[in-house]
Amino acid sequence: MAREKVIQLEGVDHGASEGRGKEVLDLALSQVGFIPNMYQNMANLPALLDTYLHGYRLFREEGEFTSAEQEVVFLAVSHENECEYCVTAHSMLGAVKSQVPEDALQSLREGKTPGDPKLAALDRFTRTMMKTRGNPKREDISAFLEAGYSEPHVLAIVLAISVKVLSNYSNHLFNTEVDEMFAPFRWPE
DSSP: OOOOOOSOOOOOOGGGOOHHHHHHHHHHHHHHSSOOHHHHHHTTSHHHHHHHHHHHHHHHHHSOOOHHHHHHHHHHHHHHTTOHHHHHHHHHIIIIISOOOHHHHHHHHTTOOOSSHHHHHHHHHHHHHHHTTSOOOHHHHHHHHHTTOOHHHHHHHHHHHHHHHHHHHHHHHHTOOOOGGGGGGOSOO
């Protein structure tokens, strides 16, 4: 699935950046402790990276999902968008930080439904939102709610999709190189 770099801009070097670019990269550094390659690319338009960081943080803090459920949503969206960088990064986060069960993580990486019924419902509904461009059938929403989720969860998925579109599409354009710390979880395998 290797993609050609479409945008010829280089990633913004945090140490050499100035003004608004430096400000938003400083924010990124404070939030995650390092500057991922994806952020360096997005910083070519500081408003893009700033919007991403803001939405990402709000999804994490206010989306009402567990950490593992958050990774399920991010993996489902990134897999649907065929984003090598984000599937790789969220696989590492899912395995190391969020404790996504190994079998569920492998299923998500393969584009299959996890065996856990609640995670399966979350994955299914997130992919339905992607495939229908945010226009699910009433039955899709009912099945999601019956699995134990709420209407605010539906809206949190909209937020997650929005954030991941920013990063997935940017990664496609830049053919973003996977950071070394994520490399053991490279996707596709």
